[in-house]
Structures are given as C-alpha cells and as structure tokens.
Amino acid sequence: LKDKEAIPMTVKPFLISADKVAHVQPENYLDHALLVLTKTGYSAIPVLDTSYKLQGLISITMIMDAILGLERIEFERLETMKVEDVMNRNIPRLRLTDSLTKAIGLIVNHPFVCVENDDGYFAGIFTRREILKQLNKQLHK
C-alpha cells in the first residue's frame, strides 16, 4: 500500500474492545443465545467463559442447523441444548501485538477474529469493517 507508513502496523488501533463486544457463555441454553443474536443483530458472536477466556464462536446458522430435524424444526431443542454443544471451538486468534498483515490474512476468510492479550484473556475483536474503513480512507486521499 502506497501509504504503508501511514497505516498503523499492529492490530491494536483497529480493535473493538471487549466491553463493546456482545457474547454468551458456554453453559447458556440455545434459546438465550438465539435471543442475544437476534436482539443485537449480529450473525455470530464470541463465547467466553466466566474467567473471560475465549472458548469459541456461535452463530445463528449453527443454532438453526442444530434444531433442524428431518421432518420439522425441533424448536424444543433450544431449551435443552447448550451453547457449548454447538459452538465452533476451532477458531483463529490474534494477539494485540500481531501485525496488521497477519490480521488481514485471517480476515479474508473470517468476518471477525478474536484478539487476546498476553495473559490469554479476551481483549476484543478485529473486524472486516474496521480494515475496510481504512482502505476506503486511503482510496479517497
């Protein structure tokens, strides 16, 4: 990029901090997770345990997939299944000190990537919108 020096080179300046990130816990039931997703309007959010450590990611699609039976949508499963039963535990993670280049490599295939601090606690998320805002700004210089 022409203005490489002008773009901050780590993830940190683009971070959406933890306090602004909607999330659920592994022990929550699916009906609670569905409510949080629907009310916040997000299609997927992080799953954090009680010690604020990242456990995975849950999306509305994962929930729907879990309750889609062969004959009908089995809505009662929303009250019997938990987030930890359907969440995706295999997710990429970034550190606050990681390079922007590494982050962009991940964001190509993930709408957002969770960021952890050096102690392994959830620090926030890196999103496609934040990097695209920067790209858009560069194009309009």
Next chain:
Amino acid sequence: LKDKEAIPMTVKPFLISADKVAHVQPENYLDHALLVLTKTGYSAIPVLDTSYKLQGLISITMIMDAILGLERIEFERLETMKVEDVMNRNIPRLRLTDSLTKAIGLIVNHPFVCVENDDGYFAGIFTRREILKQLNKQLHK
C-alpha cells in the same frame, strides 16, 4: 494503493455471478427462506422476483425478529408470513460498470452489494471477501 494500476478498476472482475448466488423469491414463505439460509450457511441473501429482478435482501436475523413474540418465539408465523413481508427493500445497488472505488465505499457498511447489468437485471454480487483477497495479495507482494 501502491499498485493502483495493477488493480482492475471496475466491479466486474470481482463479481460472483448470478448463477452462483443463493436467493429466494418474494412470495416464498419464511420457513422456506429459513431452510435455504440454514442449508447454504449464508446469513443473508438476495430476493429476486420471477423476472430475475432484484427486490431486496433477507437475513436470518430479519426472520427471527419477525417471529419473536413478547412471550415466546412464534414459530407458526414461519408458515404464514412471506419473504416480502420482512425483507429489506432499501438496499444499495451497483452496476457492472461502476468503479471499484464506489464499490469499496459501499462494502464498508455492507458485507455484500448486489450488482445489476444495464438492463436492470440481477448480474451477481460484490463481496467483502473478494476485495479483501485482493488487498491481501497486494500486501504479500
């Protein structure tokens, strides 16, 4: 961008053509739309009428919002409400000949933007992933 000349300057090279795009019709019931979204794994898809014209966009969140009653999730509404009752009709559109700069300006706030040809027919979609792949490629040169 340093390699501005190397990046194609219209939307066309980044287009995901119509034949590859999952969609539903305005007259479909919500249960059909929910099935298409869940099975394809997409969180939102275009709504096209029978003459292949773009009518709007529907997402799983819009469907959930529509069936979330005050006391419980009113799942029976999936069989009585139609896509046209809940879809978002107010969506940005691009033409095949539009500049990449214009497209990036829109993609900052929209995960995908529908593209129409000169006759006003749906031609395909422009997605964040396609532009991010290009950005990633440029960074690794």
